[in-house]
Amino acid sequence: MVTQFQVRIAGEEKSYAEQAAQAALVLTDDLESKLSRFRADSEISQLAQLAAGQKQRLSEPVFACLEIARRMELATHGAFSITAAALKTQSAKPQWSLSQNEFSIRCDSGTLEFDLGAIGKGFALDRMAEVLREWSCPAFLLVAGGSSILAGEPPGETPGWSCGLGDDNSPHRFWLKHCSLSGSGLAVRGEHIIDPRTGRPDSLRNRAWALTDTAAESDALSTACMILDEPDIANVLAQNESWLVFLNEGGDWRHLGQRPLPPLA
Numbered sequence: 594m595v596t597q598f599q600v601r602i603a604g605e606e607k608s609y610a611e612q613a614a615q616a617a618l619v620l621t622d623d624l625e626s627k628l629s630r631f632r633a634d635s636e637i638s639q640l641a642q643l644a645a646g647q648k649q650r651l652s653e654p655v656f657a658c659l660e661i662a663r664r665m666e667l668a669t670h671g672a673f674s675i676t677a678a679a680l681k682t683q684s685a686k687p688q689w690s691l692s693q694n695e696f697s698i699r700c701d702s703g704t705l706e707f708d709l710g711a712i713g714k715g716f717a718l719d720r721m722a723e724v725l726r727e728w729s730c731p732a733f734l735l736v737a738g739g740s741s742i743l744a745g746e747p748p749g750e751t752p753g754w755s756c757g758l759g760d761d762n763s764p765h766r767f768w769l770k771h772c773s774l775s776g777s778g779l780a781v782r783g784e785h786i787i788d789p790r791t792g793r794p795d796s797l798r799n800r801a802w803a804l805t806d807t808a809a810e811s812d813a814l815s816t817a818c819m820i821l822d823e824p825d826i827a828n829v830l831a832q833n834e835s836w837l838v839f840l841n842e843g844g845d846w847r848h849l850g851q852r853p854l855p856p857l858a
Contacts, residue, residue: 680792
């Protein structure tokens with residue numbers, strides 16, 4: 594995932610909060626060892642060794658992440674896909690299927706070159722939140738790389754965690770609770786987002802943010818919205834009332850979707 598994670602916990606004794614935060618951060622190391630395509634021994638990297646027709650049993654986290662990735666690919670009509678990067682080396686997207694009974698993946702065709710960059714860090718935040726709840730620390734804010742945020746219960750008597758669309762000094766701020774906000778854009782890495790439908794770098798806008806219930810969903814959705822036109826985004830959002838998208842064009846922010854806007858901070 595190659596990113597930095599931050600944990601903020603409110604309303605707990607300091608030493609206990611530090612232990613809970615450390616437990617959540619330790620989990621990211623384990624997930625990195627399983628999900629990163631930059632590690633030759635990770636489960637994700639090993640999948641590229643499968644020939645068509647071969648299967649591999651997966652650990653629970655990897656299987657769960659791939660299930661979400663497949664669901665988000667379907668929900669975004671293919672605008673999000675963990676096989677997009679494979680089109681750099683293959684003429685067609687590799688095909689794969691999951692078996693719930695066997696907890697396994699099957700390579701149906703091509704080489705399974707997966708890139709979980711646009712969903713892996715969000716998945717890690719969701720799992721970190723589970724750890725903090727197990728530690729009875731429900732008031733938290735989790736951040737991955739500055740572009741993915743997962744908010745738990747509000748701190749104290751506040752209406753939520755103050756989070757902005759952009760950097761820490763962004764004037765476009767909301768009070769967030771029990772939701773995730775993720776952003777995708779070109780400012781840091783340039784034209785790096787590949788359209789899975791064409792295999793070419795292609796972005797219709799400089800920045801897109803998505804607000805959803807989970808960080809894995811918001812990461813995937815914000816990435817898809819970089820290459821979808823507005824009618825297609827509206828079509829995607831019509832299928833899920835819990836999703837909200839913010840677009841930045843010409844310096845102005847606009848939102849799409851049926852989910853109510855969170856309170857302005």
